[in-house]
């Protein structure tokens with residue numbers, strides 16, 4: 001099958017131009033000046049005039065079916081990757097999990113078993129290490145060498161669940177420095193947070209907003225700074241701070257980057273648009289919808305302004321969703337009367353491409369930075385480039401035809417994620433995902449679904465090609 005995506009404005013990290021994209025089978029074979037195209041004969045022509053043609057989105061941070069807080073994230077690999085496709089994301093990198101005491105390879109095998117035959121789009125894994133010991137360190141080498149897993153997430157939060165102490169973190173960083181992997185860090189001081197949580201509960205402060213109040217920005221900044229210091233001691237081990245939410249943490253990342261360090265960070269749409277007061281502080285138990293860690297930050301502080309600035313100047317390299325949905329019914333409700341028992345996570349895998357595009361509409365981001373932060377940099381950062389993340393000959397034909405004149409209304413009635421609410425209910429985006437192509441196959445066209453579960457392939461990743 002050959003396909004010509006005709007007359008669109010192709011957007012890449014280095015600029016835009018009107019071009020025709022020729023696809024044969026699963027690959028892009030040419031990006032042509034339209035005046036050269038008439039001689040080409042193809043099976044199908046897709047008119048993209050007046051639209052943007054961008055590389056398919058890569059969401060580098062999702063948690064399908066993650067067991068957490070006594071329940072499991074409500075999207076399966078089937079429902080979650082289908083929703084992602086609707087939203088213009090054609091690759092996810094999900095987090096396989098080693099629970100404390102478990103063999104790393106067993107955790108990985110369990111994740112493959114969940115995902116295999118279920119995904120609508122291509123997928124890869126990072127590995128969460130819940131217990132760094134000698135076996136886990138050896139397993140890191142094996143995963144990098146054989147399994148295409150080149151990034152490992154550690155937690156400075158969640159004592160007793162995923163927490164690693166500084167010694168464990170340092171050892172994992174030293175191992176990563178040797179084998180070339182990236183260390184991803186959940187940077188919050190979980191030991192101090194647990195004290196604040198217990199004190200709040202003891203005072204009867206049980207509403208969802210106290211989830212945010214007991215996780216202050218200072219403890220995100222402290223942990224971010226400590227992770228950066230430990231990575232320095234580990235001979236500049238590559239470090240990637242996940243779900244960065246606070247100005248103070250961003251300042252630590254910026255300081256390290258100004259020194260030329262291999263320190264990177266992502267933020268998520270929830271931190272760019274939602275706040276402690278307006279969402280987490282919603283009346284009654286409503287705020288539970290927005291319980292996630294790191295938490296939403298105060299609108300009375302300049303976090304959102306600073307995060308957008310960070311995206312412009314590349315102190316924030318990537319926007320991922322940290323998609324970790326829980327329904328209110330039977331899931332978030334586990335924390336009725338005690339915010340610390342609300343499962344942590346927000347679902348948004350379907351909305352990332354749109355929510356970041358709204359930043360372009362609002363004059364906060366260039367078109368090129370939009371594409372870079374949602375597709376090109378995730379591919380480079382996590383060893384998928386140039387197979388993914390760019391519209392150029394030889395790359396997989398993962399394409400989104402995006403209509404800047406369309407509108408997208410976000411809400412539970414129309415989204416495709418397996419959630420009984422939307423974190424972005426009522427948001428209206430000045431843009432719309434039109435056609436979504438995954439490895440040459442049209443899987444979404446004008447809101448209609450043509451994909452199928454099981455067509456998504458597992459991607460073995462290489463080492464990061466983003467390091468300094």
Ligand code: URP
Nearest residue numbers: 292293294322324344345
């Ligand atoms: O609240 C969150 N972020 N849930 C998902 C797990 C994690 O820490 O990323």
Ligand code: ZN
Nearest residue numbers: 186242243293
């Ligand atoms: Zn985390």
Ligand code: ZN
Nearest residue numbers: 061063322324
């Ligand atoms: Zn996460």
Ligand code: ZN
Nearest residue numbers: 442445449450
């Ligand atoms: Zn069709």
